[in-house]
Amino acid sequence: MSAKRTEEIAVDTEQLIKETAKNIFFREGRFNATTQEIADAAGVNRTLINYYFRSRDNLFDIVFDEAHRTEHERTEAIVFSNKPFREKISESLDLQFEQSKEYPYLEIYMVTQMNQGCVYKDRETMNRMLDKFYLEIALEMDRGTIHKMRPEQFLLNYISLSTFPVSMRPLLQETMGFSDSSYQRLLEERKEIIMNMLFLE
Known part of the structure; x- marks a missing residue:
């Protein structure tokens, strides 16, 4: 050979x-x-x-870092694109729910990692993304397409509406009595609901 x-x-x-x-x-x-x-x-x-x-733990860390980096790069591509703000939010939701369908426990693990002090390693890129995102949120508020509030509050609303049902899936699915397939259908309905809650038109 x-x-x-x-x-x-x-x-x-x-x-x-x-x-x-x-x-x-x-x-x-x-x-x-x-x-x-x-x-x-x-x-x-x-x-x-x-x-x-x-070791197994090293394998775990490598797999998580690669998954985290891939998600970060895809989010970065959306934020820095020239697409309209509403379209960016729509694409970002597609990305989140597509990932949650393929890897339903990835978000849960990310939350546990954050709680243990693991943060984004590329702070500079994250700050640039946030600055651009906040500016676009402020412009949308001036246009009257979303409610006026601190841009940080809009981001918190977006994250809460999209991430909470995914990161809390085991608890919510159990307490609400959903099967895997029925809870997945519930998540698939969320995009339109979230868009209607975030945007005025």
Whole structure:
């Protein structure tokens, strides 16, 4: 076997392990899954996980960082686009609910990480996004398309309306008596409701 082919197999195996772990952690919500359980699901030997990632916790951190970075980059692309503000909000909601459908437990883990002191590493980019977002909110208020308030309050409303039903899904789904499919339908209805609550026209 050539060195190039060996390298390709190694990359494929490493990616397979990461994708399997991501599904177990963030699609199934099994944050405490063992190295052996991940290996069994991926169809690989457990020693390969230690070889590529050193430990289960390190694998967890890598998978989370990649998922977090991907979400951040997609959000950044929306915020810095030249699209109308309403369209940006609409796209952002699509992004959130699409992600929550594929990985329903990712938002929950992000919240726990924030509670433990993990924050955005690229503070400069985050500040630039917020500054642009606040400016666009203020302009929309001047146009009369949204209620006048501090831009930070508009952002809090948006985050609360979209994120709370996702991050609190296990509790809400249990207490409200929804199955997985019926709660997902509930989430799919939220975009139109949120848009109608945030915008005056």
